[in-house]
Amino acid sequence: MKNxxxxxxxxxxxxxxxxxxxxxxxxxxxxxxxTSDVTDFYAFQGEDTxxxxxxxxxxxLLAPGSTDAATFxxxxxxxxxxxxxxxxxxDLVIQAIPRxxxxxxxxxxxxxxxxxxxxxxxxxxxxxVDISTRMTPVLEQNAGMKFxxxxxxxxxxxxxxxxxxxxxxxxxxxxxxxxxxFQGTNVLSIVVEVPKSMVGGSGxxxxxxxxKRKQ
Amino acid sequence: MKxxxxxxxxxxxxxxxxxxKTIIIAVATCFAVVAFSCSKEDEIxxxxxxxxxxKKGGPFNAVYLQEDQMGRPAxxxxxxxxxxxxxxxxxxxxxxxGLFQSMFQNNLExxxxxxxxxxxxxxxxxxxxxxxxxxxxxVLNVSLDGVTTFFDGTNxxxxxxxxxxxxxxxxxxxxxxxxxxxNPTLSNDNVDANDKAFLSDFPYLASPW
Numbered sequence: 001m002k003n004x005x006x007x008x009x010x011x012x013x014x015x016x017x018x019x020x021x022x023x024x025x026x027x028x029x030x031x032x033x034x035t036s037d038v039t040d041f042y043a044f045q046g047e048d049t050x051x052x053x054x055x056x057x058x059x060x061l062l063a064p065g066s067t068d069a070a071t072f073x074x075x076x077x078x079x080x081x082x083x084x085x086x087x088x089x090x091d092l093v094i095q096a097i098p099r100x101x102x103x104x105x106x107x108x109x110x111x112x113x114x115x116x117x118x119x120x121x122x123x124x125x126x127x128x129v130d131i132s133t134r135m136t137p138v139l140e141q142n143a144g145m146k147f148x149x150x151x152x153x154x155x156x157x158x159x160x161x162x163x164x165x166x167x168x169x170x171x172x173x174x175x176x177x178x179x180x181x182f183q184g185t186n187v188l189s190i191v192v193e194v195p196k197s198m199v200g201g202s203g204x205x206x207x208x209x210x211x212k213r214k215q
Numbered sequence: 216m217k218x219x220x221x222x223x224x225x226x227x228x229x230x231x232x233x234x235x236k237t238i239i240i241a242v243a244t245c246f247a248v249v250a251f252s253c254s255k256e257d258e259i260x261x262x263x264x265x266x267x268x269x270k271k272g273g274p275f276n277a278v279y280l281q282e283d284q285m286g287r288p289a290x291x292x293x294x295x296x297x298x299x300x301x302x303x304x305x306x307x308x309x310x311x312x313g314l315f316q317s318m319f320q321n322n323l324e325x326x327x328x329x330x331x332x333x334x335x336x337x338x339x340x341x342x343x344x345x346x347x348x349x350x351x352x353x354v355l356n357v358s359l360d361g362v363t364t365f366f367d368g369t370n371x372x373x374x375x376x377x378x379x380x381x382x383x384x385x386x387x388x389x390x391x392x393x394x395x396x397x398n399p400t401l402s403n404d405n406v407d408a409n410d411k412a413f414l415s416d417f418p419y420l421a422s423p424w
Binding site: 023027028030036040042043044045047052053055064067114115116117118119120122134137146148152153155162163172173176178180184185186189199200201207209212214215 | 377
């Protein structure tokens, strides 16, 4: 019996671990569930087809009741990276960092240094938007760009529970219909819409998002 | 310290009222009230960030060190071994292929053993080495010329739209074989859309629950 309990405990722990990992939700131990945990990244053409939209989502799997208590960390910089010459090194960044109820944005601008360390490009185009509450979204425009920061429905969808069962050897395939593990959950979103002319103009760019903590 | 904190709180109130005059007021107040503790750093901060509210968390000028990163969905989750996930998050994209491609290929062939057979490809015509060579550099390619989608049957890796069923696309490319017909119970999670409708205009994501 004792052994069984131990095995059961390990099993539950392992499954719980799997359950919390998805698009990039809680993908690695160092950031797991913390304020720098990037859950998702999207980049797509805007309603105005001259624009492109970047979305960074943080702190996933927020239940509606705990969403109001979730806040952006003033020590965490979120940086959209754009490589315009196909070497996978950022040529432009859009930086977002919160202060006292507002999300401040800098760029798009060529960063002073590339790679794992960043400094904030305070001399670049500066924009800001009030961080939205759950019930009251706030949108802002500046220099041809649009800005939002605050809680949204998590746009990610997947039967992650069943995927985890398959990987753990507890199931042989997906159910039909599946069950969306992210149904009814929120994330903290940063959404920026910028003219394509500011981020390369035409052709293909390579993009990614980073979270960086103040040292 | 108390004096400094109070002074800064006072300054922030002043900033709200006299946004344009803050430089003068801040510097003047700083010298007048706490001249003895007003370091050079403080002066620089006041001068360069006058128009930025910074009640909490302090000024912006600092070094920020990377903790997490993401390009394409689920790449770190699926293809990086458990003990390397943190390292992957702090490896710049230009170095990811060299450090991680072979790990990606081993993990792909473990997940979907057919890939280990010589000549085996997915529906994009990519064999294990080529497919993982593409994925190991974890950036999201975005077209600035038109349709942006992860995969819509025609366009491949031209962006990622909110409604893209990226997980089924990845499952199909991992398990679906040359024509998406193999392993049907593994190549679709049968969750095909979000739980709330997206908006047609900014900010596009649905309102929170």
